[in-house]
Amino acid sequence: MSGVSKMSKTFIDTAWNSKKHVCYDPEKDIFFEVNSLAELKDYDEIYLDSSIFPDMWTQLREVMNDGKKVYYFTRPWKWKEIRKRFKEELKAKTGKVSKTDKGDAFLLWKVYELSLTKRNTHRYFKPLTIIDIELRPLLMRERILYRNLQRVQKASMFDVDVGSDLKMLKKMVEDARREVVNRAIRLIPGFIDIAKCLGLDRDDINGLAGLAGLLVHNKSVSYKKSINYLGLYKAKSIDGRRKRRYSDRAQRYLTILANAVLWKNGEHRPARYRDMRKILKTVLQAWRQRGSPRGWGIGPGKTRTHLKVVLGEPKRLEARTVSIFLLGGSGYQTSPSP
Numbered sequence: 001m002s003g004v005s006k007m008s009k010t011f012i013d014t015a016w017n018s019k020k021h022v023c024y025d026p027e028k029d030i031f032f033e034v035n036s037l038a039e040l041k042d043y044d045e046i047y048l049d050s051s052i053f054p055d056m057w058t059q060l061r062e063v064m065n066d067g068k069k070v071y072y073f074t075r076p077w078k079w080k081e082i083r084k085r086f087k088e089e090l091k092a093k094t095g096k097v098s099k100t101d102k103g104d105a106f107l108l109w110k111v112y113e114l115s116l117t118k119r120n121t122h123r124y125f126k127p128l129t130i131i132d133i134e135l136r137p138l139l140m141r142e143r144i145l146y147r148n149l150q151r152v153q154k155a156s157m158f159d160v161d162v163g164s165d166l167k168m169l170k171k172m173v174e175d176a177r178r179e180v181v182n183r184a185i186r187l188i189p190g191f192i193d194i195a196k197c198l199g200l201d202r203d204d205i206n207g208l209a210g211l212a213g214l215l216v217h218n219k220s221v222s223y224k225k226s227i228n229y230l231g232l233y234k235a236k237s238i239d240g241r242r243k244r245r246y247s248d249r250a251q252r253y254l255t256i257l258a259n260a261v262l263w264k265n266g267e268h269r270p271a272r273y274r275d276m277r278k279i280l281k282t283v284l285q286a287w288r289q290r291g292s293p294r295g296w297g298i299g300p301g302k303t304r305t306h307l308k309v310v311l312g313e314p315k316r317l318e319a320r321t322v323s324i325f326l327l328g329g330s331g332y333q334t335s336p337s338p
Contacts, residue, residue: 007044011108012037013101016053022101026109031102038062045069047108047125050076057137064133071125073108077245086110126219131187135216138183142176142209143249149173177209184212190290191215197286198261198279207260213253214283221288223281230254230280232273254280 013022020033023040037059040046046063050073060070079099083090086107087097094103115121149169152162181202184191191212192202200207220226227233231246258271258279271279 008042009045009047009112010040010043011047011105011112012040012049013104013108014048014051014053014056015101016051017055022105024102024105024109026113031105040068041066043068045071047112048072049104049108050074052136054137054140057133060128061133064128064130070128072128073111073124074126075124079104079107082107082111131216134183134187135180135212138176138180139213139216139253142173142180142213143252145169145173145176174205177205180212181205181208184208184215188212188215190286194283194286194290197282198257199264200260204260204264207257207264210253210255210257210260211283214250214257214280215287217247217250217253221284223284226280226284227277230276232277232280257283 008027009025011024011026015021020035021037023032023034024030025032025043034040037046037056040063046068048070052060052072064070083097083099083103089110090103090106091097093106094100096103111124112121115124149166149172152166152169156162156166191208194215195201195204195208195211198207198211200211202208218226218229220229229247230251231248232251254276255271258276261279262269262271262275
């Protein structure tokens with residue numbers, strides 16, 4: 001159509017450390033390499049595979065500041081199926097059917113092309129936003145620090161002297177979560193209002209960090225889609241549960257949030273699936289209405305009542321249950337029963 005400029009696109013197999021990113025330009029039908037994603041200023045739309053490495057976030061911020069749109073592949077578990085489906089095209093283009101950097105960049109294009117005909121591109125490629133660019137690196141850092149904290153805590157159970165390390169890591173995790181919360185308050189519209197719906201205030205750092213992680217990773221406001229994405233579905237068997245795919249990262253942040261809300265409500269125990277579903281529903285309802293916080297019915301004296309409606313009356317628990325919960329902090333991960 002005359003007068004309408006065509007959006008230039010490139011599809012990228014991302015690389016780690018000093019290795020170059022391999023790109024495919026479908027319009028020119030060429031492969032090329034770049035050291036940094038910031039070099040892709042000639043393209044309007046950039047499509048990445050699912051691997052976004054720590055050193056890429058600064059580059060992506062620069063690209064997005066130039067007005068470029070960035071998308072990432074959301075279904076890496078389908079690579080084997082994709083490679084099989086486009087085997088002939090892949091062999092003709094790269095001379096190989098096995099995994100290669102050029103082949104993966106080309107296959108991203110083939111997936112995009114097929115999804116256009118089926119009108120379901122949104123299922124395979126999600127847009128990165130400024131919230132992702134700012135918060136995902138901080139969440140990644142928090143997650144790594146918390147894993148290290150868990151290792152040190154386990155070592156202390158076997159009489160290993162980890163006194164100073166344990167104290168230092170706890171402080172680092174707390175500081176990392178506080179940084180996540182401060183950034184989320186600044187970037188996510190209505191963040192504190194959503195927290196108030198759950199009875200949380202600005203001092204509940206663990207709960208607010210969990211809420212931030214949940215909102216960043218779970219982009220859907222649909223309860224049904226969120227349940228599936230977070231792995232909170234009711235499978236008929238253990239095998240059925242294992243076969244379903246879900247985001248363990250998103251579920252972890254919901255677990256942190258749910259544990260903090262339970263603690264705030266006087267229930268000192270790990271969250272179960274039913275708790276997580278109720279809290280998720282409250283978050284999604286508030287998220288959908290974030291443009292009009294007064295519509296959430298939250299005001300002075302209402303928070304505690306609202307919490308009891310969400311979770312029910314608090315129950316008394318044995319001291320042993322409380323000590324197990326405290327061992328893992330607010331990020332305690334368990335296998336909650338539905």
